[in-house]
Amino acid sequence: MEIGISTFVETTPDVHTGEVISHAQRLREVVEEIVLADRVGLDVYGVGEHHRKDYAASSPAIVLAAAAPQTSRIRLTSAVTVLSSADPVRVFQDFATLDGISGGRAEIMAGRGSFIESFPLFGYDLDHYNELFDEKLELLLKIRASEQVTWQGGHRPAIDNLGVYPRPVQNPLPVWIGSGGSQESVVRAGLLGLPLVLAIIGGSPVQFAPLVQLYKKAAAHAGHDASKLPVASHSHGFIAETTELAADKFFPSTQAVMNVLGRERGWGPYDRSSFDSARSFNGALYVGDPDTVARKIVHLRKNVGITRFLLHVPVGTMPHDEVMRAIELLGTEVAPRVREEVAAWEAEGAERA
Numbered sequence: 001m002e003i004g005i006s007t008f009v010e011t012t013p014d015v016h017t018g019e020v021i022s023h024a025q026r027l028r029e030v031v032e033e034i035v036l037a038d039r040v041g042l043d044v045y046g047v048g049e050h051h052r053k054d055y056a057a058s059s060p061a062i063v064l065a066a067a068a069p070q071t072s073r074i075r076l077t078s079a080v081t082v083l084s085s086a087d088p089v090r091v092f093q094d095f096a097t098l099d100g101i102s103g104g105r106a107e108i109m110a111g112r113g114s115f116i117e118s119f120p121l122f123g124y125d126l127d128h129y130n131e132l133f134d135e136k137l138e139l140l141l142k143i144r145a146s147e148q149v150t151w152q153g154g155h156r157p158a159i160d161n162l163g164v165y166p167r168p169v170q171n172p173l174p175v176w177i178g179s180g181g182s183q184e185s186v187v188r189a190g191l192l193g194l195p196l197v198l199a200i201i202g203g204s205p206v207q208f209a210p211l212v213q214l215y216k217k218a219a220a221h222a223g224h225d226a227s228k229l230p231v232a233s234h235s236h237g238f239i240a241e242t243t244e245l246a247a248d249k250f251f252p253s254t255q256a257v258m259n260v261l262g263r264e265r266g267w268g269p270y271d272r273s274s275f276d277s278a279r280s281f282n283g284a285l286y287v288g289d290p291d292t293v294a295r296k297i298v299h300l301r302k303n304v305g306i307t308r309f310l311l312h313v314p315v316g317t318m319p320h321d322e323v324m325r326a327i328e329l330l331g332t333e334v335a336p337r338v339r340e341e342v343a344a345w346e347a348e349g350a351e352r353a
Contacts (some may be wrong), residue, residue: 001301001342002308004044005037005327006079006234009057012260012316015252021317023056027063029320030056034067036324038074040331046079046109046310047233051117054260056201061094061106068102076102079197079234079310080111080178084132085118085292087156088140089164096168104169109197110137111178128155134188141192145171176232179211186211190218190226196308197232200259204282205233205300211307232308236315237286239293239329240322246287251275253316286311290333298339302345307340 006176011026013019034045045067047060057063064076076098081091091108099106112133120127135153145165152158177189178197189196198208216226238250251272258270279285280309286293293311302305310329314323 001297001339002230002232002311003297003330003338004042004046004074004308005033005330006046006048006310007033007057007314008048008050008055008312009063010054010175010257010314010316011056012054012253012257014317015256026056027066029323030063031067031070032320033323034074034076035070035325035326037069037331038071039061040328040337042073042074042327042331043105043135043335044077044308044310046077048079049082049118050115051115051121052115059094061098063100064106066106068098068236071102071105073105075105075107077174077176078106078109080113082115082118083110083136083140083163084112084129085088085122085124086136088143089159091134092143092164092173093166095173096166099168099170099173106170107166107174107176107349108140109142109176109178111197112192119328123163124155131155137192140175143280144175157263178234181208181211183211183214186215187218189219190215190229191220191222193219193224193229195230195232197234197308198306200233200235200284200300201312202278202284205235205284206282206308208233208305208339214259215237230307231305232310233306235284236312237293238313238318239288239290239311239326239334241289243288243327246289246326246340247260247276247279249318249322250287253314253318257316288290290329290337293330294334294337294341297334298341299343301338301342 009026009030035046049056049060051058060078095108096105132155139151142347148163149159150161176195176197176202179185180199200208219229221224238246240246243324255270279287286296297309313326338343
C-alpha cells in the first residue's frame with residue numbers, strides 16, 4: 001500500500017487575510033513539501049497541471065525536477081498531465097528527463113483534466129475533446145515503447161522514423177490514467193493494461209468499487225494480469241493532532257475553493273454541513289487525526305481495492321507550516337498504521353486461501 005500527496009499548487013486568496021502569495025513563493029513551498037514528504041517516508045508526490053491565475057504549476061515536470069536532487073526515494077508524478085492539449089513527444093521528453101535526474105522515480109499521470117483553459121491556449125478545439133486524448137495517448141505509448149517512432153494521426157503532424165530522446169531510466173516509464181470515474185475511462189485503462197487513478201472527491205468512496213471491478217475485468221479481457229495492476233485514489237484531506245482541529249483548519253479554504261468552482265460550474269453553495277458530512281467515516285474527505293485518517297484509508301483498501309492513496313492537500317491556500325505538519329503526520333503516523341494493518345489483513349487472506 002503506497003501513501004503519498006498530491007497538490008495543484010494553488011495561489012488563491014488567503015481566507016483570513018485576503019493575501020495572495022506569488023506563484024514563485026508557492027512553487028518554492030511545494031519543493032519544500034516534496035522534500036519533507038521524502039524525508040518522512042511517503043511513497044509518491046503528485047503535482048497537477050493547470051493554466052489559470054489561481055494555480056502556479058503549468059509545468060509539473062519542472063517543479064518535480066527541482067525537488068528530485070533533494071530527494072532519494074519518493075516517486076515523482078504529474079497529477080495530472082493534461083495530455084489532450086499537450087504534445088506527447090514533449091511530455092515524454094520532460095518526464096524522461098525527470099526520470100534521469102531522479103534516478104528512475106518519474107511517472108506520468110495522463111488525463112483529460114477537469115479545466116479547459118489549456119485548450120484555447122494551445123490552439124485546440126473542445127469539440128475534439130475525446131479524440132484528442134485517445135490520439136495523444138496512443139502516440140505517448142508508442143514513444144514509450146520504441147526509440148524510433150513512426151506515427152500518423154489527425155491532430156498532430158506525422159512522425160516518420162524519428163528518434164525521441166532522452167530515453168528514461170525506467171523501461172517502461174510508468175504511465176497512469178487519471179479518471180474522474182467514468183466507465184469509459186476505466187475500461188480504456190484496463191484494456192491498455194495501464195495503472196488507474198480515480199479522483200474520489202465526492203459521494204461515498206465505496207461506490208467506486210464497481211468501477212475498480214470493471215477496470216480489472218477489462219484488463220483481464222485484454223490479456224493483462226489484473227492482479228498486478230495498481231489502482232490509486234486522489235482524495236482531499238487534512239491531518240492534525242485532533243480531528244476537530246483538522247476540520248476547523250481545513251474547512252475555510254476548502255469552502256472558498258468549492259464555492260468559486262461552484263459558481264463556475266453551476267453547483268450549489270458549499271457549507272459546513274456538507275463538509276462535515278463528507279468527513280464522516282463513509283464520506284470522501286480524509287480529514288482528522290492520524291488514527292481517523294488511517295482507518296478511512298484502510299477501509300478504502302479493503303472495500304474498493306485501492307493500492308495507492310494520494311492525499312490532496314492543501315485545497316486552496318493554507319499556511320505553509322500547517323501543510324508541512326499534515327505531511328509529517330501522514331508520513332510518520334498515518335502511513336505506518338495503514339501499511340501494518342493492510343499487511344496483516346493480506347496475510348490473513350493468504351492463510352484463508
